[in-house]
Amino acid sequence: MKNKIETLRASKSRLQLGGGEQAIAKQKEMGKLTARERIEQLLDPDTFCEYDLFIRHEAREFGMENKELPGDGVVIGTGKIYGKKVAVFAQDFTVVGGSLGYMHAKKITKIMDYALNMRMPLIGINDSGGARIQEGVNALAGYGDIFYRNTLASGVIPQLSVILGPCAGGAVYSPALTDFVFVVDGISKMFITGPEVIKTVLGEEIDMESLGGARVHCETTGNAHFFARNEAECFQQIRDLIKYVPSHNEEAVSSLNTDEKISKKIIDIEQIIPVDPTKPYDVREVIREITDDGEFIEIQELFAANIVIGFGKMGGKTVGFVANQPMVLAGVLDCDSSDKAARFIRYCDAFNIPIVTLEDMPGYLPGIDQEHAGVIRHGAKMLYAYSEATIPKITVILRKAYGGGYIAMNSRHLGADFVFALPTAEIAVMGPEGAANIIFRKEITAAENPAEMRKIKVQEYKDKFANPYVAAGKGYIDAVIEPNETRDYILNALQLSENKQILSPKKKHGIPPF
Numbered sequence: 001m002k003n004k005i006e007t008l009r010a011s012k013s014r015l016q017l018g019g020g021e022q023a024i025a026k027q028k029e030m031g032k033l034t035a036r037e038r039i040e041q042l043l044d045p046d047t048f049c050e051y052d053l054f055i056r057h058e059a060r061e062f063g064m065e066n067k068e069l070p071g072d073g074v075v076i077g078t079g080k081i082y083g084k085k086v087a088v089f090a091q092d093f094t095v096v097g098g099s100l101g102y103m104h105a106k107k108i109t110k111i112m113d114y115a116l117n118m119r120m121p122l123i124g125i126n127d128s129g130g131a132r133i134q135e136g137v138n139a140l141a142g143y144g145d146i147f148y149r150n151t152l153a154s155g156v157i158p159q160l161s162v163i164l165g166p167c168a169g170g171a172v173y174s175p176a177l178t179d180f181v182f183v184v185d186g187i188s189k190m191f192i193t194g195p196e197v198i199k200t201v202l203g204e205e206i207d208m209e210s211l212g213g214a215r216v217h218c219e220t221t222g223n224a225h226f227f228a229r230n231e232a233e234c235f236q237q238i239r240d241l242i243k244y245v246p247s248h249n250e251e252a253v254s255s256l257n258t259d260e261k262i263s264k265k266i267i268d269i270e271q272i273i274p275v276d277p278t279k280p281y282d283v284r285e286v287i288r289e290i291t292d293d294g295e296f297i298e299i300q301e302l303f304a305a306n307i308v309i310g311f312g313k314m315g316g317k318t319v320g321f322v323a324n325q326p327m328v329l330a331g332v333l334d335c336d337s338s339d340k341a342a343r344f345i346r347y348c349d350a351f352n353i354p355i356v357t358l359e360d361m362p363g364y365l366p367g368i369d370q371e372h373a374g375v376i377r378h379g380a381k382m383l384y385a386y387s388e389a390t391i392p393k394i395t396v397i398l399r400k401a402y403g404g405g406y407i408a409m410n411s412r413h414l415g416a417d418f419v420f421a422l423p424t425a426e427i428a429v430m431g432p433e434g435a436a437n438i439i440f441r442k443e444i445t446a447a448e449n450p451a452e453m454r455k456i457k458v459q460e461y462k463d464k465f466a467n468p469y470v471a472a473g474k475g476y477i478d479a480v481i482e483p484n485e486t487r488d489y490i491l492n493a494l495q496l497s498e499n500k501q502i503l504s505p506k507k508k509h510g511i512p513p514f
């Protein structure tokens with residue numbers, strides 16, 4: 001027996017070295033950790049349980065039949081994060097560049113099946129040269145099997161993708177099908193076709209970092225959700241997020257914690273929001289006042305910053321926040337911000353996370369660029385996402401709520417359960433300046449002093465509509481509240497809507513404006 005155990009231990013040690021000392025040294029030179037070191041940093045200590053270490057690859061061409069590929073270039077297993085069960089795979093770049101062959105894919109799909117069947121979050125660490133060229137269609141089939149499972153698992157278990165090396169070609173579509181993508185500065189690279197192909201086909205020149213580096217995907221494309229300066233920071237971000245998301249879509253929702261210490265938090269929003277609607281402020285400060293402990297995990301912080309999305313805790317429960325950001329483009333809605341918010345709303349709805357919407361925006365951004373970029377389609381995504389969401393939906397109008405934006409930001413008309421407004425709220429078809437110029441044009445141009453007349457008319461419009469009382473008078477707003485009462489009203493609304501049930505019309509699924 002002793003001999004057998006020793007043989008097992010020796011085999012495991014050899015296989016766990018992956019591509020060997022030299023390949024590991026090369027990995028380190030690139031500033032990267034090995035697959036196993038990554039898993040170790042990500043999970044609670046001593047919780048990782050590895051499977052399929054002894055798998056053998058099936059490549060039989062180009063001399064591959066004589067090669068041993070430890071673990072076939074991927075490490076799979078289960079472990080815990082803050083005591084919560086998770087499933088994980090990490091591609092091992094030290095073994096043929098972490099390239100995806102048939103058995104490599106089989107390992108990934110096995111752990112995906114575990115995660116889905118046993119209802120736990122799946123975390124995939126990608127570091128790979130893509131489809132293993134020597135395996136041909138078998139490698140492509142492997143990708144297809146993964147994409148299929150990503151889609152089946154979507155909305156059932158949280159799926160997180162971590163890009164810690166190259167992720168090229170069709171390989172990028174697995175992360176794109178998952179809920180949250182994490183990238184690290186200088187290490188992550190994602191693209192469909194690399195610089196060489198682009199140069200050959202189009203004659204365009206670009207380096208890998210500028211084409212598909214971490215910043216590009218966080219700031220420009222919106223493909224990534226979390227930006228980290230190094231791998232350690234990235235793993236901490238993942239661990240933090242796991243604290244906020246349920247393990248699956250049917251996880252029992254706990255009741256709100258009404259403990260005095262939590263429910264009686266004193267807040268000061270009054271000093272954050274300027275009464276002058278043209279003055280900006282950071283809406284994240286408002287969110288931090290509202291959450292239990294001032295914590296807020298922001299998602300896609302660097303993309304479409306005119307809208308803020310993320311998770312916080314209220315009464316001990318996870319709440320999704322969607323808030324216009326007056327600091328960026330006055331918080332206007334546009335293609336990217338609508339796209340960003342709509343996806344997040346659907347995420348919250350799928351996982352039974354209530355949404356708090358904080359509204360302060362002048363409407364949809366006008367312009368040829370926006371129209372031609374499809375602001376109609378992208379803007380409609382928000383209408384669709386809010387309307388179809390059946391989770392508790394609470395809106396607080398902080399200041400401006402103009403035009404289509406008023407409707408889109410979870411208005412009563414899209415099914416909001418509670419709508420509150422601060423006394424600074426202005427609810428109208430458009431801002432007073434624009435409105436006065438249109439409806440009083442004749443009076444203004446005919447006046448002896450048009451500038452003076454414009455001022456009078458703008459004021460007249462402001463007095464009439466730039467307040468919350470017209471909407472409150474029609475019942476579109478449930479209560480006009482003091483700024484510092486905001487948290488209490490939201491907490492109460494969350495508690496009241498804990499057992500909310502909505503009967504949606506029977507259908508297979510809707511057709512959102514993707």
Ligand code: HXC
Nearest residue numbers: 096097099128129130131132133134143166168169170171
């Ligand atoms: C087989 C691969 C491989 C691949 C890398 N390797 N990619 N082996 N199939 N796709 C091997 C290399 O031969 C090398 O083996 C080892 O991995 C390390 O690679 P290097 O090139 O030495 O590393 P580096 O210089 O860091 O460059 C990394 C790289 C480059 C940028 C990823 O390897 C590369 O461009 N690879 C090909 C990328 C690609 O075009 N993939 C196919 C994409 S299409 P040795 O033995 O020398 O150590 C695709 C279709 C999917 O994926 C479709 C799904 C729908």
